[in-house]
Amino acid sequence: MKYLCSFCRAFLVRNYKTSKFYLPRYSINCDRFYSTDNFGSGRKIYTDLSQYPVERIRNFSIIAHIDHGKSTLADRLLEITDTIPRDKSNKQVLDKLQVERERGITVKAQTASLIYNYKGEDYLLNLIDTPGHVDFNYEVSRSLAACQGVVLLVDANQGVQAQTVANFYMAFESNLVIIPVLNKIDLKGAQPDIVTQQMKTLFDIDPHTVHKISAKAGTGVEELLHTVIEDIPPPNGSREAVTRALLFDSTYDQYKGVVGYFSIIDGMLTKGNKITSYHNKKTYEIQDLGFMHPLEEPTNSLYAGQVGYIICNMRNAKEAQVGDTYYLQNTEVQPLPGFKAAKPMVFAGIYPSDQSEFNSLRNAIEKLTLNDASVSVHIDSSPALGQGFRLGYLGLLHMDVFSQRLEQEHNASVITSCPNVPYKIKIKGAKNIKKFTTDEITILNPCHLPDKQMIVEMSEPVVTGTILMPDDYIGDVTSLCLERRGEIIDQSYIDNKRIMIKLQLPLNEILIDFYDELKSLTSGYASFDYEDAGYKVSTLVKVDFLINNKAVDELSIICHTSRARVIAKNVCIKLTESIPKQLFTISVQGAVGGKILARQDIKALRKDVLAKCYGGDITRKEKLLKRQAEGKKKMRKIGKVEIPKDAFINALKR
């Protein structure tokens, strides 16, 4: 029997003296592997899950602001339950993706099933480690749907931050049991009293109920695990009821096809069962199923209250709809509530670097969206960049991570265009125009904006933002927010030093560099979180860019009237830097309607026509220069500017 490392797919070798499996030395891609019962020191887990009735199952998530220690706490919980060896080298083992390990952040919620003996009984604990960044909130909200409780972590040094507030309310509104935990108490700068007081002020959490732990050192983690078992209720389902399973995530494996992650709500599922999707009514046969330990661990059946993976003969990646209910063939069930659809906030074009790779890019996007249901996909094309897609993301980091995953996991080489937000446009007499069938249209790409005469009103997306920071910075931060057209709704102290501001901001204004500026103004002490707050009517204009008096559609940008001039100037400067000099002068202009707002010239390449002219009469030199000038004039008229692909991207990029 051979075992594969799930990270680098290298074969593990067995040391016959110790009977343990090791990664061969040549496997440089991987510096660790999980220890399960196959790999020596791991605890024996019973793969017969019928031994864990609903009363001895706990499903819980760890939620917190970014970097407050969720993945580190998950490591300790895996160690305490002997899922992985108690080894100092374990670092964020649930962050399996290459992008997560490179960036040191969690972008994908991960499940692990832990077995823990408490008061003489074995419990099956399904732990979900969630991302902290606001762009991956959809992962958190879906994870919460599979849980009955959460561990809310707060860094004892940094205190309550913007995402702590957002995550608390997400769990609170889902009626989940919240176990408050103060992490990093080993740090010198830890301020447990102040931070527990912040939790009291903001969330009405009794300071005596707050666990004080160090996820890094392991202090207090075992007691926390006992509280999880005592306080979080078991799932509601019943083994006797008609089988219903909720698909909460999926991924694509090149060998196994679609792998669906299911929460079994009622009944049970066994290998060979035929299951039907409520969404598309197609029936599939279960070929393999199991649970995440955290690696896939095959079993024969999954029972009510348990969480696991299922592989069936699902050929097409599009068939797996996250939030769909599956049931046994020929039974009748009510569908489960599913999930609220994710609402993409940021759109950007994505094109293959080489047009011949369009189809493979389409396949790669299909497979990756299976693992990231929050991305929306539309076909798009651009005269400069060819055929491609316009993808909708939850934020800029999400966009960056998705492009990186496309390259790393699917070998796709892509060009990403400048991100923009979707605008809603009310247009005149739309019903009389064949092209539009409604009065209101949503524009995902600025070059699709209808003519000015047709536009009645334009609206842009706005968000409700939360900023938490020390009060020393309030002046600078308020100026920044006002400069970005923000309106402060509320501000209050959360302790005697830190202040929380609630404000409304146009999404377009925070898209690119708002967070960076906020961080630099506050020396990194401010945290920012936002949520969708609908649309607001605004005076917006489309800035067009002209190269040698010819408008180039791909460069158009929609922005607020007050920012048009600055944006036009910046893009013109970037374009002049990226378009190579040619034998004639090239003008680059930014314009709104017919009005030119900014202009930059790319100077002509100077050919030294005097090079061969040694000495001689000055009139001879003048004659040569005059002839050159006349030639250039002629060229500018007939000359077609060749704009390199990079120039588009550089100008469009931040």
Ligand SMILES: Nc1nc2c(ncn2[C@@H]2O[C@H](COP(=O)(O)OP(=O)(O)OP(=O)(O)O)[C@@H](O)[C@H]2O)c(=O)[nH]1
């Ligand atoms: N001193 C100390 N450092 C800790 C403790 N817990 C976590 N850390 C450190 O905090 C940093 C962030 O920890 P992570 O576990 O990656 O945090 P996270 O919340 O999972 O981060 P995201 O997934 O990116 O949101 C790492 O450098 C950890 O080593 C602790 O109890 N004490």
